[in-house]
Amino acid sequence: MAQGVYDVAIAGFGPSGAVAAGLLGGMGLRVFVCDRSHEVYDKPRAFALDHEIMRVFQQLGVAEQVLEFTEPFTPSEFYGVEGQLIKRFSTAEPPYPLGFTPSLVFSQPHVEQVVREHVASLSNVDIALGTTLTGMAQDADQVRLQLAEEDGTQREVRARYAIGCDGASSTLRGLAGIALEDLGFDQPWLVVDVLANEQGLAKLPKVSMQICEPQRPCTYLVGPNNHRRWEISINEGEDPKEVATPEGTWKLLSRWITPEDAVLWRQASYRFHALVADRWRAGRVFVAGDAAHQQPPFLGQGMCQGIRDVANLAWKLDAVLRGQAGNALLDSYGTERKDHVTALTTRIKDIGQLVGQRDLDKARARDARLLEECGGTVKSQPRQSVQPALAAGLLSPLAHAAVGSIFPQPWILRGGRKHRMDELAGRGWRLVTLDGTAPPATQDLRTVRIGTPDFNEAEGVAARWFAQQGCTAAIVRPDHYVWGVAQDAATLQKQLETLSQQRQPGDKT
Numbered sequence: 001m002a003q004g005v006y007d008v009a010i011a012g013f014g015p016s017g018a019v020a021a022g023l024l025g026g027m028g029l030r031v032f033v034c035d036r037s038h039e040v041y042d043k044p045r046a047f048a049l050d051h052e053i054m055r056v057f058q059q060l061g062v063a064e065q066v067l068e069f070t071e072p073f074t075p076s077e078f079y080g081v082e083g084q085l086i087k088r089f090s091t092a093e094p095p096y097p098l099g100f101t102p103s104l105v106f107s108q109p110h111v112e113q114v115v116r117e118h119v120a121s122l123s124n125v126d127i128a129l130g131t132t133l134t135g136m137a138q139d140a141d142q143v144r145l146q147l148a149e150e151d152g153t154q155r156e157v158r159a160r161y162a163i164g165c166d167g168a169s170s171t172l173r174g175l176a177g178i179a180l181e182d183l184g185f186d187q188p189w190l191v192v193d194v195l196a197n198e199q200g201l202a203k204l205p206k207v208s209m210q211i212c213e214p215q216r217p218c219t220y221l222v223g224p225n226n227h228r229r230w231e232i233s234i235n236e237g238e239d240p241k242e243v244a245t246p247e248g249t250w251k252l253l254s255r256w257i258t259p260e261d262a263v264l265w266r267q268a269s270y271r272f273h274a275l276v277a278d279r280w281r282a283g284r285v286f287v288a289g290d291a292a293h294q295q296p297p298f299l300g301q302g303m304c305q306g307i308r309d310v311a312n313l314a315w316k317l318d319a320v321l322r323g324q325a326g327n328a329l330l331d332s333y334g335t336e337r338k339d340h341v342t343a344l345t346t347r348i349k350d351i352g353q354l355v356g357q358r359d360l361d362k363a364r365a366r367d368a369r370l371l372e373e374c375g376g377t378v379k380s381q382p383r384q385s386v387q388p389a390l391a392a393g394l395l396s397p398l399a400h401a402a403v404g405s406i407f408p409q410p411w412i413l414r415g416g417r418k419h420r421m422d423e424l425a426g427r428g429w430r431l432v433t434l435d436g437t438a439p440p441a442t443q444d445l446r447t448v449r450i451g452t453p454d455f456n457e458a459e460g461v462a463a464r465w466f467a468q469q470g471c472t473a474a475i476v477r478p479d480h481y482v483w484g485v486a487q488d489a490a491t492l493q494k495q496l497e498t499l500s501q502q503r504q505p506g507d508k509t
């Protein structure tokens with residue numbers, strides 16, 4: 001593609017940058033993405049992902065390829081001080097609300113590769129690997145990124161907007177003067193991935209485990225095929241580097257397996273942090289993914305959060321670049337995502353504190369409390385969605401529990417086969433109603449009438465959602481979050497008028 005001014009330039013081609021490039025490229029925008037490295041990062045990192053992220057992969061057109069590298073998350077059992085079972089989460093049963101298994105395990109490098117290959121197939125996206133972002137300047141019209149090639153040459157790329165997806169030590173975040181706020185978590189952990197052989201698999205638990213022992217809290221996770229993961233806390237006085245050597249790692253794994261049972265795939269020691277960017281936008285520059293937040297991995301949400309960030313930002317950039325929305329829409333990105341990330345990180349820290357309690361008396365009290373809560377006998381609880389709803393931003397002012405939550409994706413029967421709803425309803429703003437609700441003429445909203453021959457549900461997921469929420473119409477944003485709902489034609493009409501005012505292009509950029 002001829003150079004010039006790109007619509008969006010992205011620093012970092014990790015999962016956040018690759019998904020951002022794929023989404024923006026899929027919208028027909030001119031996109032540049034660079035990464036200082038050529039290869040996908042091959043350290044043990046993301047292991048779990050959820051159905052909301054699968055829905056984004058579906059939008060990219062890679063869901064089926066990604067699914068090949070996933071398996072459903074097994075049940076998780078929590079064990080207390082005396083090795084007793086204190087809590088158990090089971091795998092959710094179908095029908096699934098978003099059209100995918102809600103919780104999946106996967107291997108990050110394989111999935112990143114799938115997304116990268118998809119982005120490489122888009123002719124309107126330029127990818128520069130081995131290219132490091134070193135400087136940035138911006139004015140009222142554009143951002144200029146200074147880049148260093150591996151042979152030492154320097155060049156500049158210009159774009160209307162830039163996104164820093166360049167990871168935890170983001171250069172673009174620093175250049176934009178964005179600081180990180182500390183949410184108060186800092187612990188050293190060893191993370192180990194092994195490929196177990198038959199002998200090893202026979203020895204190992206078939207479910208995932210949180211071992212809440214004060215002397216060394218740890219997590220054991222059952223991954224796809226023979227991939228098994230341990231996250232093991234590092235004790236005071238231990239050297240994280242030494243712990244992460246093959247000898248140090250096997251020593252810590254010896255209570256489960258020996259080198260005869262598995263191959264060490266990769267291991268690394270990390271400091272688990274909880275940090276969030278104070279601002280998510282500085283003029284024409286945005287931060288997303290680990291550049292905007294870092295969280296301990298206890299709920300498997302770091303990468304998911306980064307993908308949520310870019311899914312939130314992409315349609316807003318598209319609308320503004322096409323003159324369909326004003327600059328204020330871009331401010332809603334930081335408002336929505338910072339709140340959401342902060343709320344979810346608080347939940348993650350709570351789990352971290354529950355699992356990682358080092359004080360023996362407090363750990364015993366935790367065990368007693370959890371057992372008391374379930375009447376002395378642990379019952380399996382379905383693993384619930386941990387996602388908070390969006391609390392502020394581009395949402396209806398008419399308060400309702402459904403506002404800011406994710407609208408379901410039912411399976412639809414059409415033409416003799418099952419389709420996920422988004423396949424037929426597309427992306428963009430949608431008005432979804434139950435059959436019988438007559439939608440008034442609407443702006444540029446696509447109307448989806450559940451229950452009509454065109455949108456005949458296979459499992460009743462959407463109908464149940466409307467019944468639970470006590471409404472008959474939902475106005476759904478391009479990122480599938482519910483803007484607002486209505487239970488009668490008059491309220492719906494009012495809601496549509498409010499939305500139309502909110503979406504006025506206003507100040508052009």
Ligand SMILES: Cc1cc2nc3c(=O)[nH]c(=O)nc-3n(C[C@H](O)[C@H](O)[C@H](O)COP(=O)(O)OP(=O)(O)OC[C@H]3O[C@@H](n4cnc5c(N)ncnc54)[C@H](O)[C@@H]3O)c2cc1C
Pocket residue numbers: 011012013014015016017034035036037041044045046047048049108131132133134165166167168169170171172191270288289290291297299300301302303304305306
């Ligand atoms: C132990 C562990 C377990 C985890 N488990 C989970 C999990 O189960 N589920 C989950 O969702 N998440 C998990 N995560 C988090 C997840 O791995 C990260 O959140 C995710 O990789 C962040 O993606 P990113 O694209 O924002 O950043 P990164 O993956 O860090 O990518 C940043 C990219 O930017 C490039 N870059 C950096 N600086 C520059 C520069 N100056 N110029 C050009 N390129 C640059 C880098 O080379 C890199 O490719 C885990 C993390 C850890 C450490």
